[in-house]
Amino acid sequence: MDLDLRKLRYFVAVADRLHFGRAADDLHIAQPVLSRQIRALEQDLGAPLLIRDSHGVALTDAGRQLLTDAGPLLASAEAVRRRVTVAARGSQRLMVGFRAGITATAAVREFAIRHPDVIVDVQRIESDDQAAMLLDGRIDVGYVRLPIDETGLRVTPLYTEPRVAVLPAGHRFAGREQITESDLAGEPLLWHPDTSTQPTKRPHPNAGYLVRGVDETLEHVAAGRGISFLARSTAVFYSHPEVRYVPVTDLAPDQVCLAVAASRTSPVVNDFLAAAHATAEITAECGNDEMWQLANGVAAQHG
Amino acid sequence: MDLDLRKLRYFVAVADRLHFGRAADDLHIAQPVLSRQIRALEQDLGAPLLIRDSHGVALTDAGRQLLTDAGPLLASAEAVRRRVTVAARGSQRLMVGFRAGITATAAVREFAIRHPDVIVDVQRIESDDQAAMLLDGRIDVGYVRLPIDETGLRVTPLYTEPRVAVLPAGHRFAGREQITESDLAGEPLLWHPDTSTQPTKRPHPNAGYLVRGVDETLEHVAAGRGISFLARSTAVFYSHPEVRYVPVTDLAPDQVCLAVAASRTSPVVNDFLAAAHATAEITAECGNDEMWQLANGVAAQHG
DNA sequence: CGACGGCGATACCCTGGAGGCATCGCCGTA
């Protein structure tokens, strides 16, 4: 009658690996159990999900459909469990996520006027799981940067800010006042894997380097493994002795948005969204010209 | 580890009735089973959900949170199952829902140019479950009318149309060219229950009459049980010998929107949305002045 | 060409959970 979320989780494991034995290892169960559970799921849904033949395991149409749907459903279930256990503790809590360079302070302060009883936690988030954290309830509201997979989310734009190139200190453009995108044509670019999309797990072209978060980006750029780009406010917040920032005049600006899970409806969340929109200009100030020049002066003395 | 959707469904039944015995009847299981299952769920979540004392059963904070979250989660699970079984049949299908008075023909035709292989089914929907049908996958896209609970949905406005009063043929204003809202002050108004919000199941003030859908509305108005309002295009499509439509000049217009489940992402759905937006003007024509005058002339001869 | 190894399926067993029925304990009320 009802879907069995455990079987669904098992199916996702098999579909990801396309291999019963290894999936069973991942799940810490024996392979025959997994084999039977998948068959039971197929019977339950009345549709074959996998094709097993001598060439290995492949997905059917129904299997592909289930794979795309199962992740969000499991995330929702996780979010429900998380919210219930939080509600059981009695204290009203709101977890706000923010990408590097964004300060939620103004919105939190504004929100606290209306809800002095609600405890607001803030947590930094990264591009590769910003959507997942919203969907599975680890954060209630997120200051996110595009691009983001909007599936299951409600995303509203807040403001934009220019982007800067991240160059090693010895780079030929490192001292420039500004450059254009075409100046950097052919430069090796660090690849930021985005696991928020389908977890197809193909190796990314960084020759094995995992680039996640700003600090790591700066390290890799400093090490000469490639260049990267950052929103200007992020560049204001992070400096590195071996790294220089140079504005790129013709690069599409970075879009900062507010995001919540679409299924999430609560007056507390709505009031925070209102507060965040009301204080958007203050939030945007972190990356304005003044802050940029100030930080740039500091950075210039740094090296 | 994973949430058990069956226990969740059981919990919703108990929370709705606030009575174990009756909830067990609803679920067609014995009361002791239900009692144990709820305890198991509480243990599983690590939080008490219900307070049982001599005064009956009440929800805790955690229980309230779970009740609000459980419905959408169960609907999502249902949607997943439905989509998988449809995908298993191989044929690409798209179910389009539309409220009374709206014709999806133009969008369907436009969509068919791009996707001749996709079978487009259309189905009329009502206000009281338009959101639920989107959330549990019975329809993929909906031409809906506001108000609608946007939780878990992606709703984009299409067009607006004026609204008309629905009056019995013998009403003192039945022959008027137009009236204002204040003219109808004090008139008994039919109440349309909206089960899409919390199913609190309190009796609605219609003295026992269930008013659902346009045809029933017309019957009740004709019987003199009250007056009602309809979007003009709906009035164009439906006529009744004992009922007259009169434009209300100062009533807020009816907003027609497109809606999809927020978790639903598929190129087919997106293409239909694009087609629907592209043909919005054609769709809106059903309620324009010309159609209205034509229908009104017919209706005048009708009586 | 036969032996072997990888991999999913099957056989069989054990335990725990979900269902049923009968009954208890509590409490409000007649």
Added chain:
DNA sequence: TACGGCGATGCCTCCAGGGTATCGCCGTCG
């Protein structure tokens, strides 16, 4: 004080989910 309503408990059965051992198929390699 007796009774009735209601949720909890005790006890049984049965099946689903977990394990181990093994089979059957097939590709590969000596």
